[in-house]
Amino acid sequence: MTTGVERAAVKGQDRGYLLGAAMFAPAALYILLIIGVPFAMAFMYAFSDVTVGSEGMSFVGFDNFASILESPTFRKSLENSIIFTLASQALVLVGSTMLALALNKPFRGRKLVRFVLLLPWVAPISLGAIGWKWMLDSLYSVINWVLIHLHLVKEFDPPMWLGEPKLAMLSVILVHSWRLLPFSTVIILAGLTAIPKDIPEAAEVDGAGFWRTLFEITIPMMRPILNVALLFGIIFTFTDMTVVYVLTAGGPFDSTQVLPSYAFTTGILSGDLAQGAAVSLFLVPLLAAVAYGMLRVAARSEVV
Amino acid sequence: MAVVETRELTKVFKQGELGAVNSVNLTTQEGEFLVFLGPSGSGKTTLLRMIAGLERPTSGEVLIGGDVVNHLSPRQRRIAMVFQSYALYPHLSVYKNIAFPLRAQRVPKDQHRVKVAWAAELLGIQKLLERKPRELSGGERQRVALARAIVREPSVFLLDEPLSNLDAKLRASARDELEQFHRRVGTTTIYVTHDQVEAMAMGDRVVVLHQGVVRQVGTPTEVYDRPADTFVATFLGSPPMNLLENGDVIVGFRPEHLVPAERAPGAAIALKLRAVNVEYLGSEWILYGRIEGERFADKVVIARLPDASGHSIGELYDFGVSERHLRFFDKESTVRTEPRSLA
Numbered sequence: 001m002t003t004g005v006e007r008a009a010v011k012g013q014d015r016g017y018l019l020g021a022a023m024f025a026p027a028a029l030y031i032l033l034i035i036g037v038p039f040a041m042a043f044m045y046a047f048s049d050v051t052v053g054s055e056g057m058s059f060v061g062f063d064n065f066a067s068i069l070e071s072p073t074f075r076k077s078l079e080n081s082i083i084f085t086l087a088s089q090a091l092v093l094v095g096s097t098m099l100a101l102a103l104n105k106p107f108r109g110r111k112l113v114r115f116v117l118l119l120p121w122v123a124p125i126s127l128g129a130i131g132w133k134w135m136l137d138s139l140y141s142v143i144n145w146v147l148i149h150l151h152l153v154k155e156f157d158p159p160m161w162l163g164e165p166k167l168a169m170l171s172v173i174l175v176h177s178w179r180l181l182p183f184s185t186v187i188i189l190a191g192l193t194a195i196p197k198d199i200p201e202a203a204e205v206d207g208a209g210f211w212r213t214l215f216e217i218t219i220p221m222m223r224p225i226l227n228v229a230l231l232f233g234i235i236f237t238f239t240d241m242t243v244v245y246v247l248t249a250g251g252p253f254d255s256t257q258v259l260p261s262y263a264f265t266t267g268i269l270s271g272d273l274a275q276g277a278a279v280s281l282f283l284v285p286l287l288a289a290v291a292y293g294m295l296r297v298a299a300r301s302e303v304v
Numbered sequence: 305m306a307v308v309e310t311r312e313l314t315k316v317f318k319q320g321e322l323g324a325v326n327s328v329n330l331t332t333q334e335g336e337f338l339v340f341l342g343p344s345g346s347g348k349t350t351l352l353r354m355i356a357g358l359e360r361p362t363s364g365e366v367l368i369g370g371d372v373v374n375h376l377s378p379r380q381r382r383i384a385m386v387f388q389s390y391a392l393y394p395h396l397s398v399y400k401n402i403a404f405p406l407r408a409q410r411v412p413k414d415q416h417r418v419k420v421a422w423a424a425e426l427l428g429i430q431k432l433l434e435r436k437p438r439e440l441s442g443g444e445r446q447r448v449a450l451a452r453a454i455v456r457e458p459s460v461f462l463l464d465e466p467l468s469n470l471d472a473k474l475r476a477s478a479r480d481e482l483e484q485f486h487r488r489v490g491t492t493t494i495y496v497t498h499d500q501v502e503a504m505a506m507g508d509r510v511v512v513l514h515q516g517v518v519r520q521v522g523t524p525t526e527v528y529d530r531p532a533d534t535f536v537a538t539f540l541g542s543p544p545m546n547l548l549e550n551g552d553v554i555v556g557f558r559p560e561h562l563v564p565a566e567r568a569p570g571a572a573i574a575l576k577l578r579a580v581n582v583e584y585l586g587s588e589w590i591l592y593g594r595i596e597g598e599r600f601a602d603k604v605v606i607a608r609l610p611d612a613s614g615h616s617i618g619e620l621y622d623f624g625v626s627e628r629h630l631r632f633f634d635k636e637s638t639v640r641t642e643p644r645s646l647a
Contacts (some may be wrong), residue, residue: 137614199357202391206452207379216404220395 045277047245053215057274064278076254076280077262081283084258085237086243091177092233093226096184097219103185104192121182129246132175136161136247168248172256176243180236184229191225192218223297231294235287259283306355306369306382306459306492308332308355309517313364315516316351323362324350326516332494336484339507340496343539345353347516348496349464354387355494368460375378379408384453385462388469390445392437395420398424398448399433405456415475423451426488443474450482454489457524461493467502485563498538504528512536531556537631543590545631546605550646554633559590561629571624572646578606593623 046064050057068074103114120128135142144158153159161171195218203213219226241260244250250257251264257265259279267276309331316323325347332338340348353359353535355366357378365372373381384405393401402420411419427447437445446466453461466482469473483506486493497503503510504524511533512519512527520532531537531545537556538544545556555573565574577593589612595603607623615621627643634641 196389196391198387198389198391199393201378202385202387202406203359203386203393203408205356205378205383206405207456208404209379209408212408217393221393223395 017120033075036207042277042281045273046281048274050065050273051271060274064274068278068282073254073257073262077250077257077259077279078282079258080169080254081238081258081260083169084176084256085234087173088177088180088237089230089233091173092180092184093230095177096181096188096229097226099181099185100188100192100213101218103189117185118182120179121186125179125242126246128179129175129243132171132178132243133162133247136171162248163252165252168252168256172244172247175247176237176240179243183236184233187225187229187232188214191222194225195221229295231291234294238283238287252263306440307334307367308460308492308494309367310351310355310369311365311367313351313354314362315347315354315359316328316362323347323516325354325361325524327364328516328518330511330518330521332492333508335490335492337483337493337495337506337508339503339510340494340513341500341503341507341510342498345515346498346513348498348513350496350516351513352385352462352464352496355460356383357381367605381460383460383462384456384458386446386449386453386464386466388465389448390437390466392445392452393415394437396436398429398435398440399431401437401448402433402451402455405452409456411456416461420451421457423455426454427451427487439599442470443478446470448482450485454491455574456638457556458491461491463493463495465497466495467497468499482506500542504540514538514539526618530634530640532640534633537633543606543608547633548600548603548605549635550599553641553644554635554636555640555646556631556633557625557629559606560628561603561625562623563609563625565624566622568624568626570626572627572630573625575600575605575623575625577605577607577621577623579615579619579621582612582615584612589613589615593621 015195047059047061048057049060049063099117103117105111134140136194141158141161143161144153147153148155148158159167162168199221201215203217208216239260241258241264244256244258244261245264248256259282263276263279265276266279267273270276289298310328313325313328314323315325328351330338337447340351342348350359354361355368357366357373357376357380361374365374367373368383370380378385393404396404399420402423403416406416406419420433421430422640427450429444429447429451432440432444432448437448440448443630448467449466463482467478470478479502485508495502495506507524509521509523510527511521512532514535520527520536522530522532527536528540531540534547534554534556537547541558543559545558548555557573562575565571574595576596577591578596579591580594581590581592583590583592589609591609591612592604593607595601595605609615630643632641632643633639
């Protein structure tokens with residue numbers, strides 16, 4: 001037996017659920033339509049023989065995966081993706097930790113520096129990348145101009161930043177790191193400000209110098225936030241092709257081809273939707289594993 | 305062990321503003337327990353942080369063991385500090401927390417275990433060594449912070465309100481432990497607090513600070529019985545000293561010295577009090593009385609009585625203060641002056 005009050009409460013609760021669902025629906029719908037549908041389609045395509053021009057499709061099982069695994073370009077792209085990600089993340093982590101430590105100390109003009117630092121992140125990525133493309137251009141490169149005038153390189157044989165395989169890889173890694181640095185710095189800065197001022201001071205009184213405080217106190221205390229920064233960085237790098245596409249379009253000779261740009265070239269530019277889908281899906285289990293591992297580590301390193 | 309000395313020590317945070325600490329001259333005695341007492345904003349923590357080397361003085365000198373240490377970093381001053389928040393390293397076990405100063409000062413590794421065990425035993429925390437700080441209670445954290453401070457056998461201890469994060473009950477026992485601990489190790493200790501009870505109970509001497517200026521340095525008896533000025537007189541003691549203006553002097557007397565007239569024969573001041581409030585506090589009574597008569601009329605004074613059960617609000621009573629309990633302060637400078645007879 002329920003009393004009137006109880007029933008009213010239950011009814012109120014029902015209404016609460018409805019309202020909640022209504023408020024939640026736009027976000028859910030958005031994710032479903034923008035992410036869920038393409039993801040499901042990519043999944044379907046990866047197991048089919050669909051191309052841009054085909055009218056129907058038939059399922060071919062794991063054929064696409066088998067064929068891309070044999071492709072030398074795919075293997076090169078996978079290798080490049082891993083190098084690209086690891087190298088840029090290493091640069092970004094070290095660089096942004098240094099920057100965050102510097103920006104955490106009060107100094108004149110700190111606000112301005114913080115603002116300037118954020119610019120690469122807020123500027124459209126293709127715009128930034130195009131700027132770099134000019135700076136690294138084989139004929140008009142300002143970088144080379146400076147290097148020549150400093151007599152560091154020969155005037156008639158300057159480095160072809162985007163034209164030589166190794167230099168091209170170095171260039172895309174550096175530009176991508178430049179692009180991710182602000183984001184990572186802001187995250188780490190937030191982590192740093194969360195450390196009570198007393199703790200580094202206690203370390204100082206206890207006799208620890210700068211490096212010991214950094215490696216034994218500050219960095220371990222920031223580990224959860226560093227993990228978050230790294231996780232985002234890895235995902236942003238592994239799944240992003242803008243810098244590579246604008247700067248080198250994967251060249252020369254696929255030396256900077258990464259999986260996303262390869263998927264785009266195969267699936268969209270060459271029209272082989274099935275193979276392109278297979279290439280892009282190849283990343284999903286890998287990234288899911290990385291994300292899971294990182295979140296586990298973040299949850300385990302309890303601080304405070 | 306060493307003596308800490310400050311000479312004209314000054315800290316001004318913003319130019320043109322009043323300094324947080326102004327020309328402080330202090331010298332500790334060997335093995336002394338010196339308490340900096342003052343309300344919040346009195347500069348006591350800033351003073352301590354300058355001695356620790358965490359804050360750079362605007363001018364003046366800090367000396368430890370006879371040497372000027374202004375240019376030395378905290379690690380070179382051989383001091384140990386316990387922070388108000390304890391500042392334990394949250395990601396390290398209690399053992400590693402205590403061993404951290406040893407590691408930082410490159411004490412040979414084989415000595416760590418012995419020294420940590422010694423410090424842990426001194427503070428009774430041997431069973432907590434494997435825990436993380438967040439698994440400890442407030443009192444346990446405080447003891448770990450102390451253990452971390454003594455493990456390197458510092459020449460000076462600096463304690464910044466180490467009891468203020470404990471609940472009232474724990475605070476009393478922690479205070480007692482700290483006193484015993486100081487008696488055992490005998491290291492020169494500077495202790496910052498805003499709690500006058502702590503200051504009176506623990507200090508060999510008390511430094512009373514107000515607006516960055518030392519108002520008085522003295523033993524607890526001195527600062528309580530012979531306050532240097534009206535600030536010290538009212539800051540110490542609860543309820544505070546009664547102050548009454550009389551011509552160009554201020555007359556002060558403690559609430560416990562304002563007693564019913566029959567208990568103060570030949571009183572220097574006789575007052576007729578209309579009781580406006582009577583509080584029962586268990587071990588004592590507090591009586592608030594409005595003075596009636598020509599002198600000091602309408603001033604409210606406070607009396608602290610062993611028993612005021614016979615007093616009721618609204619009634620008129622005769623109270624008095626004997627002469628030896630009167631203190632006199634200059635009205636202009638508020639500084640204590642020679643006793644004089646009341647006109």
